[in-house]
Amino acid sequence: MSSPIEFNLFAPYNEGAALVGSFSDWKEIPMQKDKDGFFRTKVELKDGVYQYKFRVQSKSWFFEPDQWVDVNDPYATDIDNPTQNGVVRIKDGERIVDTYVWQHDDKPLPPDHELVIYEMHVGDFSGGEDDPHARGKYKHVIEKLDYLCDLGINAIELMPVKEYPGDHSWGYNPRYFFATESSYGTTEELKRLIDECHGRGIRVIMDGIYNHSEAESPLTQIDHDYWYHHEPRDPDNNWGPEFNYEHYDENLDTYPARRFAGDTVRFWTQEYHIDGVRYDAARQIANYDFMHWLVQEAKQAAGSKPFYNIAEHIPENPSITNIDGPMDGCWHDSFYHCVLEHICGDTFDLERLKDVIDARRQGFMGATNIVNYLTNHDHNHILAELGDREIFDEEAFKRAKLGAVLLMTAMGVPLVWMGEEFGEYKYKTVDQAKIEWPLLGNDLNRSLWDYYKGLIQLRKSNHALYTENVDFFHENPEAKVLAYTRWNDEGSRVAVVANFSDQFLAGYQVPNFPADGTWHEWTRDYDVESGDHNLIVDLGSYEAQVFVWQS
Numbered sequence: 057m058s059s060p061i062e063f064n065l066f067a068p069y070n071e072g073a074a075l076v077g078s079f080s081d082w083k084e085i086p087m088q089k090d091k092d093g094f095f096r097t098k099v100e101l102k103d104g105v106y107q108y109k110f111r112v113q114s115k116s117w118f119f120e121p122d123q124w125v126d127v128n129d130p131y132a133t134d135i136d137n138p139t140q141n142g143v144v145r146i147k148d149g150e151r152i153v154d155t156y157v158w159q160h161d162d163k164p165l166p167p168d169h170e171l172v173i174y175e176m177h178v179g180d181f182s183g184g185e186d187d188p189h190a191r192g193k194y195k196h197v198i199e200k201l202d203y204l205c206d207l208g209i210n211a212i213e214l215m216p217v218k219e220y221p222g223d224h225s226w227g228y229n230p231r232y233f234f235a236t237e238s239s240y241g242t243t244e245e246l247k248r249l250i251d252e253c254h255g256r257g258i259r260v261i262m263d264g265i266y267n268h269s270e271a272e273s274p275l276t277q278i279d280h281d282y283w284y285h286h287e288p289r290d291p292d293n294n295w296g297p298e299f300n301y302e303h304y305d306e307n308l309d310t311y312p313a314r315r316f317a318g319d320t321v322r323f324w325t326q327e328y329h330i331d332g333v334r335y336d337a338a339r340q341i342a343n344y345d346f347m348h349w350l351v352q353e354a355k356q357a358a359g360s361k362p363f364y365n366i367a368e369h370i371p372e373n374p375s376i377t378n379i380d381g382p383m384d385g386c387w388h389d390s391f392y393h394c395v396l397e398h399i400c401g402d403t404f405d406l407e408r409l410k411d412v413i414d415a416r417r418q419g420f421m422g423a424t425n426i427v428n429y430l431t432n433h434d435h436n437h438i439l440a441e442l443g444d445r446e447i448f449d450e451e452a453f454k455r456a457k458l459g460a461v462l463l464m465t466a467m468g469v470p471l472v473w474m475g476e477e478f479g480e481y482k483y484k485t486v487d488q489a490k491i492e493w494p495l496l497g498n499d500l501n502r503s504l505w506d507y508y509k510g511l512i513q514l515r516k517s518n519h520a521l522y523t524e525n526v527d528f529f530h531e532n533p534e535a536k537v538l539a540y541t542r543w544n545d546e547g548s549r550v551a552v553v554a555n556f557s558d559q560f561l562a563g564y565q566v567p568n569f570p571a572d573g574t575w576h577e578w579t580r581d582y583d584v585e586s587g588d589h590n591l592i593v594d595l596g597s598y599e600a601q602v603f604v605w606q607s
Contacts, residue, residue, distance in 0.1 A: 058100040059149030065110050065129065067278050068093025068308060071122050075099070077108030084111060093308050103148065107141035116280040128232065130274040130316070133327075135219050137238045153327055156247040160255035165331060166210045168364045168384065168424045169522045172464075172512050173261065173471040174209040175432055178217060178240045179224060180490050181474050191223065192490070194241040194249040201252055207477060207505070208512030211259040211364075213334055215433060217246065221270060226433065226486055227263065228336060229296060231270040233320045250329055261332035261364060262324060266317050266350065267340045268296035275316070283313050293340055301346040314346055318353045325357035332364035335383070338376060339369045348382035366427055374419035377426075388415065388426040388468060395430060395462050396438070398556050399455040399598065400445050404536050409556075413466040413540060414526035423524050426468040430459045431476055439481040453479060453500045454598055457507050458554065461579075461600035464511040465542060465552050467526050477508040511602075514578055518604060520548035529568040535561060537595070541570045549605035551575065553593060561595040575603040 063075050065087070073095040074084040080099070087095035087110075095110075110129060113122040128135065132142035133153045145152050177192075182200045184190020197212075204212065216227025219235040227237065236246050250260045269276065275283040276297050283303075288294035299313040324330055333354055341347060351365045367386040369376050376383050391412040397403045411417045415426045431437055438459060442452040456479065463470045474480070475491045478501045482489050495501040515521045520542040529551075530539035536557035543549040553566055569591045576583050577593075579601055584591065593601060 057149075058102050059146070060098040061101045061144075061146060061149075061151065062096060062098050063087070063108070063110075063129075064094045064096045065112070065278075066094050066312075067112060068305070069279060069282060070095075070115055071113045072124075073113070074111045075108060076111055076126070077106055079106050079108070101146050103146050106144050106146070107136055107139065108144060109141055112278055114277060114279070115282070116277055117286075118280070119277075125277055127274045127277045130232075130278075131234050131319070132232055133234045133323075134243060135232055135235045135238060154242070154244045154247070156244040156251075158247070158251055158329065160251050161329065163254050163257065165254065165257060165259050165362060167362050168469065170516070171211045171259065171364070171469050172209055172515065173211045173213050173427065173469065174204060174207075174474065175213040175215065175429075175471055176474040177215045177226065177433065178237075180488060182491070182493075184490075185493050190490075191239055193239075194245040198249050198252050201256055201258070204258065205256050207509050208516065209472070210257055211261055211331070212253060213261040213332075213471070214263060216263045216265055216336075218265070221272070224488055228265055229270040230265050231273045233269070233273075233316075234323055247328060254329070259331035259362070259364070260329075261334055261366070262328075262330045263336060264321065264324075264333040265336045266299065266320075267337035268294075268298045270296050273297070283316070290340055293337070295337070298340070301341070301343045311346075314349065317346075317350055321350060321354045322357040325354055325363070331358070331362065332366065334366045334368060334387075336368050338367035338383070338386070339371075339373075344376070344382050347376075351382050351384075364424070372418075372426070374421075374425070378419075378421045385424050385427050385469065387432075387471075388412070388428045390418070391415075391426070391428045391466065391468070392430060392432075392435060395459050396441060399438070399459045400441060400447070401556075401558065401598075402445075404533070404556055406531055406533055406538060409538055410528055410540075413462065414528070415467050416524060416526070421524075423467050423522060424469055427471050428463055428466055428468040429471040429473065430456075430463050432471065432473045434484065435473075436483045437473070437476060437480050439479050440483050443481065450500065451598075453504055454596070456504060457579075458556075458598050458600050460504075460508055460511055461552060461554070461602060464515050465521055465550060465602065467524055467542075470515070472508070478502070478505040510578070514550075514602065514604070518542075518548050518550050519546065520544045520550050527570070529570060530566050535559070535564075537561070537564070537566075539566055543570070547605075551603040551605075552600055553591075553595065553603070554600040555595045555597060558597045560597055561593075564593050564595045566591045566593060571605060574606040576606050578602040578604055 073087045087097040128142045134143035183192035183196030218230040219232040223239040284297040365384045367383040370389045394412045528540045539553040541551040569586045
């Protein structure tokens with residue numbers, strides 16, 4: 057039995073459009089344009105899977121005037137990789153993305169302030185460990201979810217998974233905004249990954265690109281200057297045609313690029329049940345009104361569940377968060393730069409350290425306003441940076457542990473880049489860079505993994521680390537020692553004493569300790585008594601000790 061299925065294309069200033077597809081032996085089916093700017097037609101289709109494209113008289117300046125071009129549906133939810141045609145699925149007389157049935161929508165998920173985020177690239181995270189050229193897929197990530205649970209991760213941030221040209225990319229060149237990257241697997245496999253995460257109490261944050269698209273994205277071919285700025289506004293940071301969110305179509309009373317972005321974020325939130333978005337290149341978007349509207353669209357689509365909106369705005373700017381800002385949080389790139397320089401021994405600047413550990417000093421208001429990291433996909437791994445400075449082996453891992461303490465005890469939400477937790481050593485590259493999982497068989501790498509696991513558990517069991525409360529109670533610029541405490545109103549308290557020098561400090565007196573009584577030192581697992589607000593410790597070079605209040 058056939059049903060009338062509508063195909064439509066918003067192209068308000070194009071002269072003509074037609075539909076072609078496998079259902080018509082690729083012969084043209086005329087489309088009529090309505091006053092709302094949509095070309096429409098209906099086709100009688102039986103349940104099944106079909107391929108299609110639109111044939112449009114382009115208004116883009118790089119084609120001849122009104123030249124007919126074949127383009128994919130900008131709203132296509134699947135792309136056939138070999139043919140690069142759009143795919144439409146019909147079931148029970150309706151369009152569907154797939155038939156996946158969600159299993160874990162009822163599982164509670166952690167709120168934003170409790171998150172420990174794990175950033176990953178699907179293609180490089182897992183799959184084919186014996187073959188460095190094998191492509192990781194969604195199903196391979198599922199196989200590693202128990203590993204992430206054991207580590208203590210409760211949120212993963214997927215680098216972009218929207219369809220891009222070719223089979224390997226970081227994904228920041230999206231061609232199709234509603235279709236998933238086919239080299240990683242099917243739409244159902246992505247949903248199963250997200251569902252399996254939810255079943256384990258892990259939230260899924262999607263990396264979203266709303267600043268630009270890939271050069272041959274359908275909207276560029278249909279009417280480039282209706283959707284995009286004609287030329288790059290920032291040639292030094294140009295990654296593709298930039299959406300023009302300021303363009304208002306008076307005739308149709310719409311901001312077309314805004315509407316498209318809103319449709320995109322609603323689709324991913326509702327269809328794939330994602331729990332947050334990282335907004336790439338927010339500084340280049342440079343439109344707070346639009347970003348505020350887009351964030352609200354995402355939150356409305358998410359309903360009552362927690363939804364975390366994170367800006368990549370580098371350098372960071374508190375105004376993008378806080379009370380009047382559009383975002384919930386932003387990447388804290390100054391944390392990365394400052395901590396890296398200090399654990400590498402490049403510098404020692406107490407005020408800079410204090411600024412990034414307590415981001416209120418930089419103008420941020422809440423703990424969820426910032427996402428801290430020691431590295432991410434845009435930076436080299438810590439061990440690569442240390443190696444560049446001829447720091448290797450035990451010394452390098454010791455300094456990596458110092459960085460991990462700062463990451464997990466500073467104000468803010470911590471983010472771990474895949475492999476960081478066990479000492480992955482690769483440099484930043486856009487080429488294929490599979491994780492070296494066999495490193496976990498080495499004692500130093502396993503020790504670092506255990507350290508990360510313990511710190512994450514420390515964070516989860518000491519809610520002082522969820523707050524904005526930070527007090528620097530001891531500073532010694534000569535010895536390069538900094539001590540600070542975190543606390544909440546329910547009696548949780550953690551103190552950190554960090555040595556940023558290459559000197560062992562025996563019998564070091566830490567004055568002004570926040571409370572007298574018993575403290576448990578976490579890194580070496582011993583109890584110690586403080587009296588007269590003083591504590592005596594043996595502090596190794598490039599070491600941080602973490603004290604948890606016991607009584």
